[in-house]
Amino acid sequence: MDRETERPGTLTIHELQQSEVIKRRYYPMYRNTHNDKLEAKLKPQEHHEPVTHEIDRSQIMIKGTISKNHIPESLLDAITSMGVC
Numbered sequence: 001m002d003r004e005t006e007r008p009g010t011l012t013i014h015e016l017q018q019s020e021v022i023k024r025r026y027y028p029m030y031r032n033t034h035n036d037k038l039e040a041k042l043k044p045q046e047h048h049e050p051v052t053h054e055i056d057r058s059q060i061m062i063k064g065t066i067s068k069n070h071i072p073e074s075l076l077d078a079i080t081s082m083g084v085c
Contacts, residue, residue, distance in 0.1 A: 011060070015051040023069045042069065 017040045019025035027040035030048035041048055046068035
């Protein structure tokens, strides 16, 4: 989705999944249109569609930067203390 289709006060986010091995690493989620399964992909193919959600901005609990699919240690500590991961 692009910003023009968002309702006022909402934000479209791309769902991420935390790596089981490297806790600071997050993978973007995609729906495989061939078999309708959700898959974590760093390099999606044409048959993968991003899994997105429209949320109200009031639902945002914390903000941070994801760089090369990794979050800062301080952000991981913060979301862990909130019971998110």
